[in-house]
Amino acid sequence: MMEWLALVMFVLVCLVLMLGYPVAYSLAGTALIFAAVCSLFGAFDMAYLSALPSRIYGIMTNQTLLAVPLFVFMGVMLEKSRVAEQLLTAMGQVFGRYRAGLAVSVILVGMLMAASTGIVGATVVTMGLLSLPTMLERGYSPALATGSICATGTLGQIIPPSIALVLLGDVLSSAYQRAQLNMGIFSPESVSVGDLFVGALIPGLILVVMYLLYVLGLGFFRPQSVRKDQPEQPRRLGILPLLRALMPPLILMVLVLGSILLGLATPTEAAGVGALGALLLAMFSRQLSLKRLQEVMLNTTKVTAMVFLILIGASVFSLVFRGLGGETLIEDFFTGLPGGVFSAMLVVMLVIFLLGFILDFIEITFVVVPIVGPVLLMMGVDPVWLGIMIAINLQTSFLTPPFGFALFYLRGVAPESVRTSDMYRGVIPFIILQLLLLAGLALWPELATWLPDKIYS
Template sequence: MEYAAILMFVVVCLVLLLGYPVAFSLAGTALLFAGVGMALDVFDPAFLTALPSRLYGVVNNQTLLAVPLFVFMGAMLERSKIAENLLNAMSLLFGRFHGGLGISVILVGALLAASTGIVGATVVTMGLLSLPTMLKRGYSPAFSSGIICATGTLGQIIPPSIALVLLGDVLSNAYQKAQLDMGIFSPETVSVGDLFAGAVVPGLILVGFYILYCLVLAVVKPDIMPRLEAEDIEKLTRDQSVPALMLSALLPPLLLMVAVLGSILLGFATPTEAAGVGAMGATLLALAQKKLTRENLKAVMQSTTKITAMVFMILIGASLFSLVFRGFGGEELVHGFFQQMPGGVVGATLIVMLVIFLLGFILDFIEITFVVVPIVAPVLLAMGLDPIWLGIMIAINLQTSFLTPPFGFALFYLRGVAAKSVRTADIYRGVIPFIAMQLVLLIALAVWPELVTWLPELMYK
């Protein structure tokens, strides 16, 4: 009966590869296996009676309320030309040097990641704004593509991130389950704020890696990263002076970041409350930029509704899938597999990270978060892993899979908006150094977990 759980997992992956909607693939596969299992008298229908309470818990979850608010904030910022103004300001600041435009793209991508938290939106926005500019000014197509894809995926790890919001909710449930399995009755949970705090240092390290790579390449191969010409700088400063352009471009997003992330890290607001502040702040910024038109507001609200509906439908499908998976004894099978694995907790963690990395080729982070993490996280947490460290490791792992050829989602996003002169091979070749940097960061966090746990511990001392 336990092997039916493995077969169910394999079938749902195959159905997803055929292109069927994720939420209905999860729910449909689960119902099909549950029906066959009941017919063969190998599945207890009592497991399905827990579904209404599961769904009520989803609807009543205050943490998940942050999802539509952060999505709204990101979509509104995307429409308010914040990215374009930032790129112009950063180009003025660094464009006079070899590699300066590349550094500008990294910093703008990091600021957008900290403002929007949505990978697809960041990659597409940066691809439309900066890729034509970089190519026109003589930058290598491979480097330009790689740096845009890599900085776009920073939204996966730099808070406030939708991925961390969803991971926080899933890991909180997994941590409570692991505590109960060990006979520990504790009200302690894993909050989204903990994950946001844990992600700050790794996110800054990753941005530092990217900038360092850009500087080294500018010294070694300055011909593929030319500096801005005098006429380009003159065009940027035609309407505003340099200080005025820098102030108007940098101040609004920085204030929004401080209001959202600062209020969470300093304990003034929950992630849901801070998301509300962020949504309101993004709307005021759009109003100040004269971009709060009826058409833009309609597009933002439609985008928010679509993404939120998708997330919650997947969550409902994943809840049904996990109930049926548990009914077939899948959790016991996974637990036994990890317990018998050589290397103990280290071996189990390596296997989980490898599986998540490979699944990242074919599944989106939302599916992995709702389907895979609830299965493996309780077992790993019961083996003594820190939940915040595990959450950040999973987030960075998923970020790496976003970049890895040939199925990385960020590569598809950029391919969709890149000019035909940029070959797919250029995009694939360009992301390889950035994948290596992310793997180095994963190894560093495995060796020094304090890089993740230091800030959360400092906040709650």
């Protein structure tokens, strides 16, 4: 009976979150109330909660999670330093003369911003403010304009350095160690954030290419959706302004990702390098002031506090869930499925996709992944491949109507002439492209595992 109480608690948490209550309090509060009520009827042993102080201490001393505030600081600082504005202006002048050139510019700039910041909200809002009015003015259909901006903004979920990959790496590392203990294996090996960063490079680049092919295909087969019939006057751009716009994010990418790929720094150390690099870039571009630094630090503190508070709430939830026997129920369900690993992965991917309609990626990462991760890893699933599959699925959740967060971000800065239905129609092709990538990864796991094996072998 206790096992089904765990599922009831999970459903109840989802309902509370849908009502709009704060995530951390919803997770911890619902779990504690459930634990107290169930303990009165002998269905829960309160001794499980004695592990909570050590869990919280483990979060406080976790070296991997130190990368979160550093990457957030780097992303917010770059947002305030007008790097995206300079990049978009330069790219627009290079590609704007070609059919669908502005959409191509948006995708390329979004890719560079994703590889520099890793923050979806900042990228979507910045690109929406800078490029959406111009795209509409030049005759782009509202659906294509908003869809390309939303989809490009979500690249920060999969292209490293990504906050989502940092959090996933930490959660999967704990799940991997728990799976090994359950199997009676005592090994120091674990899943590192660096493995996920390297594994995400090829899928991330493939997704960018798919986006580019889609908008170029529209430009060729449906030119009326990407520009006016009147040709634009080409604008000349000197090589020096182009290099001046491209070099800052490229240098930062090389410093952060290059140090990880070459084994010179851990992701946490690379995050420190990135934060310092963003600070220096803002200083050299004369965009750094005491007021701006205060704004960046305040935003960084807010985001970091939110993430860690949710993590503490999720720890309370997972303890109560395990105490009610939910982990055993999930394990029995997956192992009893016909089709073995394939069916288990299909069910998990479908559940995460559906939860993406109503929950944020942080909530899914901290609530769902610790429940299903150990079971899948015990079934022999590669942890890096699992992490990339979940990351792409979570990226799709940012676009799925009606609760896709990228849609909310863009709706807040889009002109009133752009209807919400246009945005919904615009993101559907990009959702399909992401699902195609997910299917490709399912068929060829080497897309995610080949590069980490090559580098770390």
